[in-house]
Amino acid sequence: NAGVTQTPKFQVLKTGQSMTLQCAQDMNHEYMSWYRQDPGMGLRLIHYSVGAGITDQGEVPNGYNVSRSTTEDFPLRLLSAAPSQTSVYFCASSYGGRANGQFFGPGTRLTVL
Amino acid sequence: LAKTTQPISMDSYEGQEVNITCSHNNIATNDYITWYQQFPSQGPRFIIQGYKTKVTNEVASLFIPADRKSSTLSLPRVSLSDTAVYYCLVGRNGNNNDMRFGAGTRLTVKP
Numbered sequence: 001n002a003g004v005t006q007t008p009k010f011q012v013l014k015t016g017q018s019m020t021l022q023c024a025q026d027m028n029h030e031y032m033s034w035y036r037q038d039p040g041m042g043l044r045l046i047h048y049s050v051g052a053g054i055t056d057q058g059e060v061p062n063g064y065n066v067s068r069s070t071t072e073d074f075p076l077r078l079l080s081a082a083p084s085q086t087s088v089y090f091c092a093s094s095y096g097g098r099a100n101g102q103f104f105g106p107g108t109r110l111t112v113l
Numbered sequence: 114l115a116k117t118t119q120p121i122s123m124d125s126y127e128g129q130e131v132n133i134t135c136s137h138n139n140i141a142t143n144d145y146i147t148w149y150q151q152f153p154s155q156g157p158r159f160i161i162q163g164y165k166t167k168v169t170n171e172v173a174s175l176f177i178p179a180d181r182k183s184s185t186l187s188l189p190r191v192s193l194s195d196t197a198v199y200y201c202l203v204g205r206n207g208n209n210n211d212m213r214f215g216a217g218t219r220l221t222v223k224p
Contacts, residue, residue, distance in 0.1 A: 004156075035214075040216070041216060042200060042213070042214030042215050042216050042217055043157065043214040044213075044214070045213070059213065090156045090157075092156070092157075096206055097206030097207065098204065098206065098212050099144075099145050099147065099162075099204050099205050099206045099212060100162075100206065101147060101159040101162055102157075102159060103159070104156025104157050104158065105156055106155065106156055107154070107155070107156055
């Protein structure tokens with residue numbers, strides 16, 4: 001199993017550009033989530049999904065969109081990138097919910113100029 | 114929202130046992146306690162989870178007193194490779210905006 005995979009590993013955007021961060025898992029987990037981690041801080045939840053077709057907002061959803069058309073994939077879209085979105089983004093999945101212990105991807109380091 | 118409090122940093126030496134305590138005074142009846150480990154430039158890794166008393170796996174032990182208002186992650190005989198940030202989370206499924214990551218405890222293991 002590949003576990004949780006994320007692409008790209010690194011990305012540089014200009015202010016106002018849009019892009020999609022990809023996340024996929026091959027463990028048949030219902031629950032998937034996106035976090036951002038700023039320097040020296042813990043992870044903050046952006047959006048999550050409890051299954052295909054169902055998404056909801058986390059702590060810091062503004063400026064991000066998600067969709068969940070399949071169990072495996074959970075892309076995160078930045079609509080109009082801003083310097084405040086410079087961060088490391090982690091995708092995670094788990095069976096049944098966040099309290100069951102999550103598997104995290106390797107992260108995407110995003111810089112917005 | 115079950116807030117957690119952990120020490121910001123801890124130092125240890127190779128071969129010692131390390132205990133990291135997390136306070137969660139307003140833990141709810143159905144909340145579980147979960148610990149993660151994060152190395153630089155990597156995503157967090159699940160270490161251990163418990164509800165009450167003691168849980169042990171091949172990596173660590175988790176001690177939870179009867180009142181569940183705190184928990185202690187115990188790492189036996191640490192090595193340099195255990196240098197990482199350790200996060201304590203408290204929450205339950207169905208309350209998905211709970212279980213927030215705090216700043217964690219930065220453990221530095223010295224030779």
